[in-house]
Amino acid sequence: MxxxxxxxxxxxxxxxxxxxxxxxxxxxxxxxxxxxxxxxxAAATEEIFPGYRVDTGATDAALxxxxxxxxxxxxxxxxxFRENPALLFAPQPDGRALTIWRDEARTVADIARFSERDAARWPAFRRQVERMTGLLRGMLLLAPPDLAGLRGGDVMGWAPLALRLRRLGGDDMMELFRLLPMAAQAYLDEWFESDALKGALGGSAVVGATLGPRSAGTNLTFFYQNLGGLLNHRFVVGxxxxxxxxxxxxxxxxxxxxxxxxxxxxxxxxxxxxxxxxxxxxxxxxxxxxxxxxxxxxxxxxxxxxxxxxxxxxxxxxxxxxIMFRGSTARLNLVLSGLPGFAGLADNAQLGGRIRLAPSLDAIERAYDAAKYGRFSEKPYLEMYLPTLHEPAAGGHILTVNAQFAPYKLREGDWTTQGQVFADTVLDTLATVAPGIREQIVHCQIVTPLDLERVYGLAEGSIHHGQMGLEQMLVMRxxxxxxxxxxxxxxxxxxxxxxxxxxxxxxxxxxxxxxxxxxxxxxxx
Missing domain, CATH: 3.50.50.60 (FAD/NAD(P)-binding domain)
Incomplete structure (x- = not known):
């Protein structure tokens, strides 16, 4: 001893x-x-290539x-912390790109290139999301009540939050209860018509989950991922x-x-x-x-x-x-000889936040369809970051690419043999909006769901220690x-x-x- x-x-x-x-x-x-x-x-920065320190798990601390x-x-x-004027950049297969900025007027102007109707509705949508997430944010630092014991102290801890909920007013309170169990696609369809905008937003609804935007309850995930502000990011210096x-x-x-x-x-x-x-x-x-x-x-x-x-x-x-884990996220860590030439890029500041390749909600859903049958997606949904845009390193650029869907359990083969195949699939998909990116690659590392389990202790590659659906949240978690x-x-x-x-x-x-x-x-x- x-x-x-x-x-x-x-x-x-x-x-x-x-x-x-x-x-x-x-x-x-x-x-x-x-x-x-x-x-x-899974919140570490490591030198996985000589001279390049890479965020090997999470990349953002907005939450x-x-x-x-x-x-x-x-x-x-x-x-x-460091923030960027562009929150999200969404290159499109048709050569255009949608950018969501911190500046609302700039965002409205950018959305208008895709839909005048959606541009007009954006301010009201942002206000509703931030009103609802503001309430949910109050739950993070509260222990769930013991419903079986119903101890007075457990319930009283939630009293201030209950008061805030009541102050929302009857209409807003009922709206919150209506929205949480919805599929993200149903929610976004109520607001917008542009596939580009809905796809860019919908990526938040499937982070770390083996679910598609048409799955019930993914709207809760959408709100959860935006608890730090709609599409907000907060990168850690270093x-x-x-x-x-x-x-x-x-x-x-x-x-x-x-x-x-x-x-x-x-x-x-x-x-x-x-x-x-x-x-x-x-x-x-x-x-x-x-x-x-x-x-x-x-x-x-x-x-x-x-x-x-x-x-x-x-x-x-x-x-x-x-407990359902069902990890389906893989990661490519790339070192590039220069900035990738993304479709629709007009200003490098557009690349300083999130970069999402999700041309529509249907595209995300189709990517999820493959995972339902134990296959990785042939056209995966990609979320990317370019940290070296702010902090240069060794003369090249780091591009981290989170790819969904890559199910932990494959019906045919396993990740020891399929990892490189999936990496090639991700690069092929990326090349549709960043032509010539393969020629820029200096180093490439593929991190499969199996690697996430073996190296970082994430069971079944689940980055959230268990899928975050309604059935595994709050008093059920x-x-x-x-x-x-x-x-x-x-x-x-x-x-x-x-x-x-x-x-x-x-x-x-x-x-x-x-x-x-x-x-x-x-x-x-």
Whole structure:
């Protein structure tokens, strides 16, 4: 046995670091153990090509909560953001391009080239989305109520949000309830006629999901992905890994210890009828004791692999086994000799935000159709970023390409043999709006759903630790009855994206889990 800590946090992803810093700031003796040599998990920046540091997971921190930035004083630890005047650039196969700008008048003028009617409706649409997402944003830092126990404190925590909902007025409140379970296509069809505009917007509805825009509930995903503002982005200066570095700095400054290269083989469970987590055993065999353990790993890996099903009731085992992951995102990291020549490009500033190749909602739906039958898409939906437009590196440009749909389970073959085939498919698709891009490639890395699982611990390649549909959100996340960060194992908590509110770089699961731990001692926290 080695030292004893108050808290052990398994996993040095951004949520684990948020939890560690929050607990250490409250005076707890905290240890973070991370399997990889790099902190950040899916929010890391790594040198995968000589001279080029690449965001190997998430690329944008628009959803990261300002309250966490303030409470942990992350700007003092080096966190800074950059924004671009263009929010989204959507090149079209016909040679045109649609650009959504921060400036509303400029956006309206650009949309008018595709549809005068849609241009006139854009301001009202933006106001509705931001009104609805403003309400939903208030849910991120609230633990879901315990519907079974109906404890007064659980419900009272939601009182301010309920009051805000009531102040929306009856019409807006009913509109919110109508919109959340809708298919994104139905919602966007109510507002717009332009395929280019609806395709550009609709990409937000399928991020990390094996669902198409016609699937029920994808409008909730659309709103969730826009919680930081409609199509808004907030890039971290130096790469998303600098957010994780700032969090690690805040945790260490508060007294936390962080160990990398320290994978966890097992969560130790004490003896007795009411067995509790009492520490961890590392891959090296070292055992470390703690009063409480937080896991930033996904719920299934935490409870089945690290704890063991023998510690769980049959009903809990059934629910955990039924968690849907269904990852279908692959990534190409490219180093190019110059900026790609995208169709319709008039100003390089257009390339400084998101770049989406989604000419219509039908195109996204057809890409999803392939995944339903265990095939990757022949014309995938692509979301891209050019970070070196703002931060030049080694004379070339980095282009990161997130491609959907690439299902984790292929009907024919597997990702060890199909990875390069899919990479070629992505490049062929990209070439339809960026001719000559193959000739610009200096380096290329394909990251398949299998790689996401093996390297980053994302089960089935699910970037959100479980699909974010209505059936796996709020009180249903991660499983019914256990939505408040506690698990069926006493003194073991979940602090990762598999817990409420879900995936994305929000910091909310880690922050909420830390407060849940502290509330056991300080109910008024």
């Amino acid at each position: 080695t030292e004893h800590y108050d808290i052990i946090v398994i996993g040095g992803g951004h949520n684990g670091l948020v939890a560690a810093a929050t607990l250490a700031q409250a005076g707890k003796r905290v240890l973070v153990v991370e399997r990889r040599d790099t902190l950040g998990g 990261f909560q300002d309250e966490i930035i303030r409470k942990l004083d992350l700007t003092r630890h080096g966190l800074a 790469g998303i890994g600098q957010l994780s570095a700032a969090l690690a700095g805040a945790a260490r400054a508060a007294g936390a210890t962080i160990r990398t290269g320290a994978g966890v083989a097992q969560i130790l469970i004490g003896d007795g009828l009411d067995a509790a987590a009492v520490g961890v055993r590392l891959d090296s065999g070292e055992e470390i004791r703690a009063t409480t353990v937080l896991s930033n790993a996904d719920p299934r890996h935490t409870l089945f692999d690290l704890v063991g099903p023998q510690q769980l009731e049959p009903e809990v085992m059934r629910h955990v086994r039924n 991660p499983i019914p009855g256990w939505s408040r960060y506690e698990t069926p194992v006493r003194n073991l908590y979940l602090c990762g994206a598999g817990a409420h509110p879900g995936g994305g770089v929000t910091g909310a699961p880690g922050y909420n889990a830390a407060r849940a731990v502290l509330s056991r001692v300080r109910p008024t926290f």
